[in-house]
Amino acid sequence: MNLFSGKISHMIFKASINPDLGKISLSKGMLGVLSALDGSRDVASASRFLKIPMTDLRTILHKLYNNKLIVRIEKADPMLNSDFIGLLQTQLADVMGPIASMLITDAMNRMAVSPTSVPVNRATELIDLLSIKIPIDDKKKLFESRC
Numbered sequence: 001m002n003l004f005s006g007k008i009s010h011m012i013f014k015a016s017i018n019p020d021l022g023k024i025s026l027s028k029g030m031l032g033v034l035s036a037l038d039g040s041r042d043v044a045s046a047s048r049f050l051k052i053p054m055t056d057l058r059t060i061l062h063k064l065y066n067n068k069l070i071v072r073i074e075k076a077d078p079m080l081n082s083d084f085i086g087l088l089q090t091q092l093a094d095v096m097g098p099i100a101s102m103l104i105t106d107a108m109n110r111m112a113v114s115p116t117s118v119p120v121n122r123a124t125e126l127i128d129l130l131s132i133k134i135p136i137d138d139k140k141k142l143f144e145s146r147c
Contacts, residue, residue, distance in 0.1 A: 003072070004062045009047075009054065012073040013061065014039030024067050033060045039073050077119040084123070085115050091146045092130055095139040103133050 014037050026034070029052070036046050047057050064070045085104070092100035107129040108114060111122060118126060127147050134140040 003065065004058055008058060008061070009042065009044035011043050012039060012041065012075060013037045013043070013065075013070040014073055016069060016071040018068055021068060024069070026069075029056070030060055030064060033057065034064060034069060037070055077121060079116065080118040080120055080123055082115070085118070088126070088130065088147060091143055095134055095136075095143050103130055107133075 015034050032050055033046065033052070036050055041049065043054070043057065043061065046052075047054050050057070052060070061070065065072075088104060089100055092103060096103060104115075107126055108118065110129060111118070111125060113119075113122070127144060131140050131144055134143055
């Protein structure tokens with residue numbers, strides 16, 4: 001599948017100048033895009049910064065990528081730290097007792113993550129999976145408010 005055929009707004013690129021490529025002609029637009037791609041700005045931000053419509057930017061990025069003048073940066077999702085998992089453990093134990101650790105392990109297995117690899121953007125999903133296991137509404141609300 002072509003890298004540029006789907007949604008690209010979240011992608012991040014940076015310049016990758018290869019001296020072995022030889023001479024390549026670049027348009028003013030291509031130079032502007034190349035200078036704006038610093039490895040921290042996603043494509044949507046670059047579009048706003050450069051005031052270039054996404055459709056035009058997609059075409060320019062495709063040309064730059066094919067000429068090996070940019071590379072895609074894969075940013076790792078931030079992970080929940082052990083302090084947060086400990087907080088979940090403590091708060092769940094307050095309302096569910098000693099089965100809390102088993103419930104957390106079960107929820108993480110259902111999410112296909114480990115205690116050291118829970119992405120921050122999935123914290124709510126983990127809390128929701130644990131909340132479902134709390135049968136008393138008052139205790140469920142207490143747990144959710146503390147997490």
